[in-house]
Amino acid sequence: xxxxxxxxxxxxxxxxxxxxxxxxxxxxxxxxxxxxxxxxxxxxxxxxxxxxxxxxxxxxxxxxxxxxxxxxxxxxxxxxxxxxxxxxxxxxxxxxxxxxxxxxxxxxxxxxxxxxxxxxxxxxxxxxxxxxxxxxxxxxxxxxxxxxxxxxxxxxxxxxxxxxxxxxxxxxxxxxxxxxxxxxxxxxxxxxxxxxxxxxxxxxxxxxxxxxxxxxxxxxxxxxxxxxxxxxxxxxxxxxxxxxxxxxxxxxxxxxxxxxxxxxxxxxxxxxxxxxxxxxxxxxxxxxxxxxxxxxxxxxxxxxxxxxxxxxxxxxxxxxxxxxxxxxxxxxxxxxxxxxxxxxxxxxxxxxxxxxxxxxxxxxxxxxxxxxxxxxxxxxxxxxxxxxxxxxxxxxxxxxxxxxxxxxxxxxxxxxxxxxxxxxxxxxxxxxxxxxxxxxxxxxxxxxxxxxxxxxxxxxx
Amino acid sequence: xxxxxxxxxxxxxxxxxxxxxxxxxxxxxxxxxxxxxxxxxxxxxxxxxxxxxxxxxxxxxxxxxxxxxxxxxxxxxxxxxxxxxxxxxxxxxxxxxxxxxxxxxxxxxxxxxxxxxxxxxxxxxxxxxxxxxxxxxxxxxxxxxxxxxxxxxxxxxxxxxxxxxxxxxxxxxxxxxxxxxxxxxxxxxxxxxxxxxxxxxxxxxxxxxxxxxxxxxxxxxxxxxxxxxxxxxxxxxxxxxxxxxxxxxxxxxxxxxxxxxxxxxxxxxxxxxxxxxxxxxxxxxxxxxxxxxxxxxxxxxxxxxxxxxxxxxxxxxxxxxxxxxxxxxxxxxxxxxxxxxxxxxxxxxxxxxxxxxxxxxxxxxxxxxxxxxxxxxxxxxxxxxxxxxxxxxxxxxxxxxxxxxxxxxxxxxxxxxxxxxxxxxxxxxxxxxxxxxxxxxxxxxxxxxxxxxxxxxxxxxxxxxxxxxxxxxxxxxxxxxxxxxxxxxxxxxxxx
Numbered sequence: 001x002x003x004x005x006x007x008x009x010x011x012x013x014x015x016x017x018x019x020x021x022x023x024x025x026x027x028x029x030x031x032x033x034x035x036x037x038x039x040x041x042x043x044x045x046x047x048x049x050x051x052x053x054x055x056x057x058x059x060x061x062x063x064x065x066x067x068x069x070x071x072x073x074x075x076x077x078x079x080x081x082x083x084x085x086x087x088x089x090x091x092x093x094x095x096x097x098x099x100x101x102x103x104x105x106x107x108x109x110x111x112x113x114x115x116x117x118x119x120x121x122x123x124x125x126x127x128x129x130x131x132x133x134x135x136x137x138x139x140x141x142x143x144x145x146x147x148x149x150x151x152x153x154x155x156x157x158x159x160x161x162x163x164x165x166x167x168x169x170x171x172x173x174x175x176x177x178x179x180x181x182x183x184x185x186x187x188x189x190x191x192x193x194x195x196x197x198x199x200x201x202x203x204x205x206x207x208x209x210x211x212x213x214x215x216x217x218x219x220x221x222x223x224x225x226x227x228x229x230x231x232x233x234x235x236x237x238x239x240x241x242x243x244x245x246x247x248x249x250x251x252x253x254x255x256x257x258x259x260x261x262x263x264x265x266x267x268x269x270x271x272x273x274x275x276x277x278x279x280x281x282x283x284x285x286x287x288x289x290x291x292x293x294x295x296x297x298x299x300x301x302x303x304x305x306x307x308x309x310x311x312x313x314x315x316x317x318x319x320x321x322x323x324x325x326x327x328x329x330x331x332x333x334x335x336x337x338x339x340x341x342x343x344x345x346x347x348x349x350x351x352x353x354x355x356x357x358x359x360x361x362x363x364x365x366x367x368x369x370x371x372x373x374x375x376x377x378x379x380x381x382x383x384x385x386x387x388x389x390x391x392x393x394x395x396x397x398x399x400x401x402x403x404x405x406x407x408x409x410x411x412x413x414x415x416x417x418x419x420x421x422x423x424x425x426x427x428x429x430x431x432x433x434x435x436x437x438x439x440x441x442x443x444x445x446x447x448x449x450x451x452x453x454x455x456x457x458x459x460x461x
Numbered sequence: 462x463x464x465x466x467x468x469x470x471x472x473x474x475x476x477x478x479x480x481x482x483x484x485x486x487x488x489x490x491x492x493x494x495x496x497x498x499x500x501x502x503x504x505x506x507x508x509x510x511x512x513x514x515x516x517x518x519x520x521x522x523x524x525x526x527x528x529x530x531x532x533x534x535x536x537x538x539x540x541x542x543x544x545x546x547x548x549x550x551x552x553x554x555x556x557x558x559x560x561x562x563x564x565x566x567x568x569x570x571x572x573x574x575x576x577x578x579x580x581x582x583x584x585x586x587x588x589x590x591x592x593x594x595x596x597x598x599x600x601x602x603x604x605x606x607x608x609x610x611x612x613x614x615x616x617x618x619x620x621x622x623x624x625x626x627x628x629x630x631x632x633x634x635x636x637x638x639x640x641x642x643x644x645x646x647x648x649x650x651x652x653x654x655x656x657x658x659x660x661x662x663x664x665x666x667x668x669x670x671x672x673x674x675x676x677x678x679x680x681x682x683x684x685x686x687x688x689x690x691x692x693x694x695x696x697x698x699x700x701x702x703x704x705x706x707x708x709x710x711x712x713x714x715x716x717x718x719x720x721x722x723x724x725x726x727x728x729x730x731x732x733x734x735x736x737x738x739x740x741x742x743x744x745x746x747x748x749x750x751x752x753x754x755x756x757x758x759x760x761x762x763x764x765x766x767x768x769x770x771x772x773x774x775x776x777x778x779x780x781x782x783x784x785x786x787x788x789x790x791x792x793x794x795x796x797x798x799x800x801x802x803x804x805x806x807x808x809x810x811x812x813x814x815x816x817x818x819x820x821x822x823x824x825x826x827x828x829x830x831x832x833x834x835x836x837x838x839x840x841x842x843x844x845x846x847x848x849x850x851x852x853x854x855x856x857x858x859x860x861x862x863x864x865x866x867x868x869x870x871x872x873x874x875x876x877x878x879x880x881x882x883x884x885x886x887x888x889x890x891x892x893x894x895x896x897x898x899x900x901x902x903x904x905x906x907x908x909x910x911x912x913x914x915x916x917x918x919x920x921x922x923x924x925x926x927x928x929x930x931x932x933x934x935x936x937x938x939x940x941x942x943x944x945x946x947x948x949x950x951x952x953x954x955x956x957x
Contacts, residue, residue: 318526374599375592384588385527388636403633407626414602414618421607456524 004062007069010051010077011116017043018109025102033101037088040105044081044088044112051077065183066123068252075321076119076248083241083328084112086440090336091233093434104144107137108237115245118213122256124172124182124206127249131168131209134242135161141237142230153222153229157238160222164212171205175257178202184257192259200267203258207271210253213246215239216301217275224282227294232342235290236335239297240328247301251308251320260312269309269398276302276405283412287346289338292412293331296371299409300327303402306386310393318459319385325458326370326378326451333367333444339437344428347416352425360438361420363445368413370448373406378451385459463517463533466502466543467580470495470550474572477565485564489557492568496551499575503547512537513946515585515650524588528639528646533583537947538717538797541940542582542710545804548929549706550575553699556812556922559819560699567608571699574600578707582714587635587647590719591628594679597708598624604700605692610818616691623688624678631675631715637668638723653722653954665727672720673735679712682772683742686765693761694824698815701757705764706808710800713768716775717793722954725779729955732779735772736869740876742769747886751893756824757814759894760807763850766883767803767858770865771796773880777869779955784872786952792872794948795864798940802857802930809926810846813839816919817898820912826897830904832912839915840899842923847891849930852884857933860941 005012017040025036055074062069087108095104114134121127139161143154176182178199179190191199211219215238227235254264279298286292304327307320337360344350354361370377383406390399451458473495477488510516515534523531535543553571560567577600581593598621606617639645641657641664658665678685689709693701721728746765753759774796778789816839818824833840849856862884869877915923933940 315527369599375588375595380595381524384632384636387633388527388639391633391636392640399633399636403626403629406629407622410622410625411618414621418606418614418618421603456522456526456529459524459526 007054007060007062008067010047010054011113013043013047013050014081014109014113014116017047018106018113021102021109022106025106030099031097034096036102036105037092037095040109041085041088043109044085048078048081051081061122065185066126067120068122068256069120072248072252072317072321073116073120075325076244077116079325079328080112080115080241080244083244083332084108084237086332086336086444087233087237087241090236090332090339090437090440091231092436093339093342094231094233100144104141107141111137111141111237112241115241118245119248119252121249121252122184124175124187124257127253128169128172128209130245131165131213134213134245135165138238138242141234142226144234145231149229150231153226157222157226160219161212164208164219167205168209171202171208174198174202175206184252187257188259196262199258200263203253203264204267206253207250210246210250211271213242214250214301214304215243215298216271216305217278217298220275220279220298223298224291224294228288228290232290232335232339235294236332236339239294239335240331243297243301244324244328247304247308247320247324250305251311251317254308255311265309265311265393265395268305269395272302272305272309273398273401274302275299275305276402280405280408283409286412287348289345289347289350289416292347292416293334293338296409296413297331299405300331300371302405303383303386306390306395306398306402309398310389310395313389313392315385315389315392319382319389322455322459323379323382323386326382326448329444329447329451330367330370330377330379333363333441333448334371336437336441336444337364337367340433340441341428341431342434343431344426347419349426349428350416350419351429352422353420353429355423356425356429357433359442360433363441364420365417366445366448367441368417372410372413376452377448378455379448381452381455381459462502462506463535463583464519466499466506467533467576467583469502470499470572470579471576474569474576477572478569483565485561488564488568489560492554492557492572493551495572496547496554496575499547500551503544506535507540507544507943510535510540510943512943513950518585528644528648529588530586530648531589532585532648532650533580533589534585535583536950537943537945538951539582539714541797541801541943542714543579545801546575546578546582546707548925549702549804549808552808552812552922552926553702555918556815557699558918559916562608567604570600570604570607571703574604574703578703578711581711585649587638587649587652587719590649590715591632591635594628594631594711595625597711598628601700601704601708605696608697608700609695610697611695612691613695616695620688620692627675627678627685629675630671634668634671634675637664637671641668649719649723656723656725656957658724659726662727662730665724666731669720669724669727669731672724673716676712676715676720677738679715680709680768680772681712681765682738682768683745683765686742689765690758690761693764693811694755694757698812698818701811701815702808705761705811706804709764709768710804713771713775713796713800717796717951721775721778721951725955725957728779729781732776733873735776735779736873736876739769739772739774739776740880742766742772743880743883744769744886747883747890751886751890754826756817756826756894756898757811758824759890760810760814763887763890764803764807766887767799767807769883770862770880771799773869773876774799774865777872778952780872781956782872786956788868788871789952789956790868790945790949791864792868793951794941794944795861795868797944797948798857798864798933798937799861801940802861802933805926805930806846806849806856806858809923809930810843810850812919812923813843813846816915821910826894829898830901831899833899834903835912836914838920842915842920842927843899844895845927846923847895849927849934851888851891855931855934857930857937860934860937
């Protein structure tokens with residue numbers, strides 16, 4: 001038991017961090033609340049550091065196999081807290097001095113913990129609990145601004161989350177009924193002889209919850225509204241961190257809990273195809289940049305889902321993990337630019353940004369081209385490996401569809417990029433940028449390229 | 462050494478972008494200096510090159526877990542292209558001495574493009590090749606969108622979408638090659654040794670289809686050329702010169718470097734397709750060019766025509782029946798010479814067309830007339846370029862086309878004979894254009910606006926290009942001695 005708990009040190013660090021932040025926040029005066037954010041950052045960095053140390057000790061399982069510690073979890077344990085650190089940085093400008101500064105950090109920490117637990121769950125019941133932990137703080141965060149769009153975002157998020165959570169529990173019950181176990185390894189043996197249709201139906205129900213977390217079709221209805229309605233920092237978090245946990249959970253579910261060759265590959269492939277296509281086409285004529293990024297994340301999940309669909313291929317898992325890292329960095333980078341110019345809500349508000357703030361404009365160009373998948377950015381390497389895995393697994397049609405989608409996506413990213421280089425500047429641009437968000441954007445754009453060029457080192461482990 | 466050659470322009474570009482408040486004059490001369498150093502470096506590489514095989518190879522593992530390495534090197538096929546690229550960029554730098562619109566960004570972008578172009582011709586790894594290919598698209602997009610004229614945004618978008626789709630299809634082909642090889646690798650040299658898809662005609666055909674579709678868009682072969690005329694017409698003069706002179710060669714080079722050596726079996730099987738596409742392109746490009754009223758569009762369509770000859774050459778190299786080793790090698794060598802020659806001549810022609818736009822803001826040939834009287838130097842330069850482009854003996858184009866046709870005649874007599882007609886049409890259209898713009902009654906584009914003769918920077922930019930075309934035309938040995946061993950190697954690889 002003690003050994004199990006020690007294996008969970010990174011998670012415990014996040015939990016302790018959340019508790020400390022909440023307590024510290026209660027004692028600190030309003031104008032000293034920044035201490036809370038510093039504390040949260042320390043907890044997150046500490047967690048990532050502990051995870052790195054744990055990664056050196058190899059794979060294993062905790063609590064009778066209900067929690068799996070392996071490369072997937074190691075990656076998520078490092079990635080999710082670091083992403084949250086950056087979310088904290090890019091939302092500094094908005095949250096500083098806010099009446100609920102402490103709550104912001106606490107909720108982010110708890111949601112991060114939920115995402116990590118999702119990735120590690122080796123048991124349907126743990127998965128359900130992690131789902132709740134990863135979702136409930138987000139409902140509150142979405143409504144953080146207490147304004148009309150925020151309320152709508154929170155309501156939509158909460159309703160979808162609750163509905164899909166129940167569907168997921170129904171699926172869990174059915175899988176338990178069919179396979180006689182909730183722990184993945186036992187479930188896999190138990191499900192070996194059961195009717196395939198029933199099993200796939202139950203799996204779809206369980207996947208519903210994960211797809212909600214990942215923001216994939218058909219559970220994507222909350223994404224555009226929540227991304228537009230909640231603050232930019234929350235939006236950045238919503239479209240990044242839960243996704244990491246959700247997709248890792250999908251991969252684990254498909255590869256570990258369901259017997260091989262049960263047709264799950266084609267099921268996930270169809271979801272991937274729908275997600276990338278719908279997200280792309282909805283993004284086409286968006287003028288609100290946050291809505292555009294929201295639809296772009298839906299399409300990105302489509303590409304990411306190719307990895308679980310191609311689970312048999314040797315490259316599938318490294319591809320997924322690397323793509324997740326690349327996506328997180330690039331997506332956060334784009335959101336950081338949006339956060340830097342708080343008053344620039346629409347595409348046209350970015351007119352002339354290059355003249356006014358060339359560094360930030362370049363950062364945006366790098367991040368948007370990164371989302372397209374132009375080499376040498378991180379997402380390119382992610383796409384390359386994911387496509388290779390897909391072709392290897394015989395999903396040629398899906399990869400071709402992904403390629404066509406990629407080309408279509410260039411159109412709307414370029415429509416945004418094209419605005420940057422006008423000679424006249426819009427008012428929103430002239431108003432100036434928020435320092436923290438600006439620094440995060442430049443850092444993240446640099447990281448995108450660095451991760452793309454130096455990705456070989458990461459892919460090896 | 463080769464790595465320095467590739468990345469020096471990028472370093473200068475970054476430095477220019479990072480240093481604030483440089484006067485435009487300094488930036489322009491830095492551009493000339495940097496590209497001048499590149500030409501010298503290319504010359505040193507040429508002088509020190511001892512073929513056959515790859516020289517100056519560097520191989521550093523980059524992403525070892527999926528078999529990607531930073532692997533560069535040059536041989537008799539890529540070295541002339543590297544040198545041509547360096548020369549053409551120097552010419553553009555000299556030509557841009559008169560650039561006044563947002564000079565720093567323009568120069569930084571062109572230097573960035575130089576790195577991607579040189580990198581592509583030196584790349585011996587598929588992913589490295591793809592990286593430079595994609596970055597060249599990005600760079601050219603910004604050149605057209607930022608410094609072009611007329612409907613430039615739309616043309617830039619069309620260019621990006623079209624060629625990006627092509628490049629992604631190409632990537633699919635590359636992944637196919639990677640998965641088929643064992644051990645899996647993206648290394649071109651190893652893949653050429655392995656011939657991963659030999660003996661599986663269906664997969665080989667599919668991968669070849671993907672690779673060739675991607676490269677054909679980039680080349681461009683009819684019917685995948687529709688992005689080219691708007692992109693060329695609306696790009697700034699230096700941009701058009703680079704686009705036509707260097708970027709179009711990337712696709713053609715890909716055929717010789719990747720498709721033919723790595724998939725010889727499939728290439729031989731489908732060689733006739735390339736021959737037919739080539740002939741169609743040669744004739745179609747020439748005929749459509751004949752119908753143009755816009756000078757720049759006309760030159761753009763002659764590129765389609767010239768790329769058609771190129772496809773004919775690489776296609777017949779794959780036809781074994783009725784073709785001797787000698788003929789195959791000749792066809793490949795002709796194609797490579799054509800790449801170099803077309804780069805020099807079309808680059809010069811586009812720069813000269815830019816002179817027209819610079820003076821009078823129009824490419825409409827009917828609006829000009831009798832320019833030979835007011836601008837004799839300019840007229841002489843254009844005439845020289847036109848004669849070079851129509852393949853007159855004594856110019857590089859003749860050497861290239863002669864080789865291609867001689868090499869192809871035995872293997873595909875009817876298509877070759879048809880393609881020869883293209884030369885006739887090209888001659889007609891160039892002569893007609895010369896007549897419309899330079900001869901006849903003096904009719905300047907705008908009343909009261911003078912049409913000054915070619916300025917020193919314009920002369921200095923185009924004369925060396927045309928001069929090189931002449932030198933290659935008169936004394937081709939120095940080039941052919943380099944190209945022929947490389948062409949022989951490729952011809953042997955295809956015949957395996």
